[in-house]
Amino acid sequence: MAASIKDVAKEAGVSIATVSRVLNDIDVVNEETKKKVQDAIQKLGYRPNIVARSLKTQRTKTIGILIPDISSQFYPEIVRGAEDVSNIYDYNVILCNSDLDEEKEKEYLRVLKEKMVDGVLYMSSSLKPEITDLIRELDLKTVLIESSDEEGIFPSVTIDNVKAGYDAANYIIKKGNKDIAYIGASKDSSNAWAQRYKGFEKAMKENNLEINEDMVYFGDLRTETGYKGIRKILKKASSIDAVICASDEVAMGAINTLREHQLSVPQDVDVIGFNNIYSAQVYYPNLTTVAQPMYDMGSIAMRMLIKLINQKTIEQGHYVLDHEIIERDSCK
Amino acid sequence: MAASIKDVAKEAGVSIATVSRVLNDIDVVNEETKKKVQDAIQKLGYRPNIVARSLKTQRTKTIGILIPDISSQFYPEIVRGAEDVSNIYDYNVILCNSDLDEEKEKEYLRVLKEKMVDGVLYMSSSLKPEITDLIRELDLKTVLIESSDEEGIFPSVTIDNVKAGYDAANYIIKKGNKDIAYIGASKDSSNAWAQRYKGFEKAMKENNLEINEDMVYFGDLRTETGYKGIRKILKKASSIDAVICASDEVAMGAINTLREHQLSVPQDVDVIGFNNIYSAQVYYPNLTTVAQPMYDMGSIAMRMLIKLINQKTIEQGHYVLDHEIIERDSCK
């Protein structure tokens, strides 16, 4: 059994209260006794038990991170950014993979509450009312990443996905492309991916370009969606100049499939992806893509959360970070 | 403030001990009173405080995972495998990025101890004595992934890296290649990557092939090492038939650089990578590589650890999982 505060007190010949005081640097403790205590701590290799402290202080110095899947290409960097900041402020993170399963999310949220986390970083496709209700009921300090709630009560960190979709489309249009395909995820809900599609629509409209139903495909954001999308589009559409993809994985799936059909990128077709994941820069052709500052999203969100936990007022409830088109070799 | 066990007891008109009993399904509680308690729990939306429980039971149902960097391409899948299993057994994981910094590792280990984690999954390049000493001093139940300690006291999950390097080399040799380059990380220490090089040496020797100093390069396992390695090799060596790379990132960096020098893969040069990360299958040309069962490594290690925590005897202290050569398009 590791030494407890009691052992230190005995060793130093003082009360546990005094030990606690030097531990937390509170009140003014006589230099001499302070020294005695520190020596005892040193000698016993004492380290405070944070669990006991948490029970007393009601703060665990632990933060829950809820993400769909750490083994996807997108989230690791966000988590890294978050963990780096948490580490600076002496917090640790509990990682939870939800697989976008609402029940799993709820259960994690409840467990995090039981474990008395000081706050939660929440990432998901869309923010269902059941979830926001639960978060409020559990009274969990929460910052959203990549999505925001409609009422805007929760602080959030996102990019402007409508604008990002708009910019991607304009970039493709400026290259002189007319028959433009779009492969993404759900266009209905209010999530990030639907917003990208809205931006796409807007740009097409502004340029008097028509969106051909046959050239739009919705699946998820995985590579396979790129395969499927291109197959469907190639079957139905008469001509294809470019493809806008809601993720880099989809873009790579699309390019691979185009290649199978003897269509080369960018000679025959322009393709742009989204997110700028690691693979995008090693993929051949190097993928032109709309980059999100993933690391920053994680670190900024964690900073906000920690401020929130410490009751400091948050100047800005909703951070909208800049996206950027990274020009590489998948567009002419 | 959320309801406590006391509130439930009062609401149900029983003692807190009884509430605790129905909570933990211990002893035989009268069906009627059990019902009363459950109703009270329901009514108050009570959830036990795990921190308080932990203080008493000395188990937190939390496990620390120490990895170099979650934003690398290699670790997310391992972590996912581990978290999935932990979730099944009602554990949560605290994620720690060490950046292979020994001081950071030590500090994390100490904090994990303070937070009373039930166990630790440890991943690192090599296992320094300072670390094993600390783990023992802290009395942390630990399972190693990807590396093993020389004395073999800690349970571990690895692949046979010597054999893997040997297999990769033989695969390349069988293709008829003579001038074979190797790009990897440190060849001295006893880590996984050094072992791969040992396997390479063995295969070369067995086939009476000479290892040309000019065709070997050691850096780290990042893409850049591939660039640097190829540049150096191309400058010094007279001819190059194939390159064996200690990671997929390195392999992709190597191929990109070969391409810049008008050498195409696999027409001019065969290249094989290591790990089978996501990018390997979307990269062009699709990367031939030695796959490690990353998800399984994480899940098996977590299973071992949980058994260890629950004092069940571990039948096998050192799991050596199978690797597999995935034949794709970067070799003839």
Next chain:
DNA sequence: CTGTTAGCGCGTTCAT
């Protein structure tokens, strides 16, 4: 079958 009580290790009044 159920209640009382003593801690788990720590922070925090309230005295002194």
Next chain:
DNA sequence: ATGAACGCGCTAACAG
């Protein structure tokens, strides 16, 4: 400046 004592919320004897 320091110590005694209480309680955070829960489990685990021990009684009854």
